[in-house]
Amino acid sequence: MNVLAAVLSIILVLIGVAVTVLLYQRRQKYDRFLLQHSLCLKTLREINARYRFFPCVSFDQQHTYDNEYFFNNISCEDYLIYQLQFIKKDVSSQIEKIRTNRQLYANYTEERNKISQFGQFQTAPDKLNEQVLLKREQHLLKKQTLAPAMQFNIAVTLYCSKINGYVYRRKRARFTDAEILAYISRLEQKNGNFYTDRKIWNSICRVERGKVSNKMRFSIFARDGYRCRICGASGKFARLEIDHIIPIAKGGRSTYNNLQTLCHSCNTKKGSKIL
Ligand SMILES: [Zn+2]
Known part of the structure; x- marks a missing residue:
């Protein structure tokens, strides 16, 4: 019984494929005629x-x-x-x-x-x-x-x-x-x-401020030897921060050359001045 069902479904699938192919070929025939005439x-x-x-x-x-x-x-x-x-x-x-x-x-x-x-066609569409x-x-x-x-x-x-x-x-x-x-x-x-x-x-x-990615912060810290570039403070209590040498509000950009490591206290004192 199961074998019969399997054979039947295979036959159905084959019929389906054949019909699809025939319909496709028919469409192709019509389209060829239309594109020409x-x-x-x-x-x-x-x-x-x-x-x-x-x-x-x-x-x-x-x-x-x-x-x-x-x-x-x-x-x-x-x-x-x-x-x-x-x-x-x-x-x-x-x-x-x-x-x-x-x-x-x-x-x-x-x-x-x-x-x-x-x-309307250039030649009569026979058949x-x-x-x-x-x-x-x-x-x-x-x-x-x-x-x-x-x-x-x-x-x-x-x-x-x-x-x-x-x-x-x-x-x-x-x-x-x-x-x-x-x-x-x-x-x-x-x-x-x-x-x-x-x-x-x-x-x-x-x-512009957001251009200082975490990745960039770490490489600036590393470049400056994890020290404040003004007072030289380092270690856990220095609270190192990234400072824009020329502040963004004054037209400075977030580029490596315009960034430096400062401790929290020097950074607060510097504010938005350009030293
Ligand atoms: Zn400092």
Whole structure:
């Protein structure tokens, strides 16, 4: 009995495969005919050839913090504003291109919708079913209609990891072209190296501070021999900290040359002065 059931199910599967193959071959036959002889597909190809749309380029951002404090303190918005300092030119030009796509697409759709010669062929479709032919023609028309990039946005993903790289938290936000352009115009308000828009400046300072990863802290401590670079204090009670030689608020960056080891007491005395 079991053998019979097994044989039957194998036969059923084989029939299924055979039917699928036959249907596929039939579709292929119809599509070949249509691609060669359908008048409306020919018109669509001619319209397509006249339009050049800009491709979609991604400016999505991601960063991993190995320090939970910075991960909590820095928002995706802060991170985007910071990065826009360096990529704003390319981003603006990409937004411009996507807007051009939208205008072009309106014209394209208008032309595309005027196509009317459905079911008309250069040669008579011998032995082909008319219903199937019309259905396949609609399908191919849809498939060959261009679908250019029409939306621009930037997704920012921030990760929080252990110092060994193991990621255990994540946050993500997406920004529209209008939001991005608003940030870019606020980034234009500058006085020398400083941004005069408070919110923009605060975002940039937060991200700059967050660039000192735990990994970097340890290598700065090691470079300075685990000693305060002002008073030479070392050991458990010195409470060593990382100090920005030129403070971030004065335009300093989180680079190796601008970072030093100070004990808590020297760091407090130094404050935001440049020594
Ligand atoms: Zn000290």
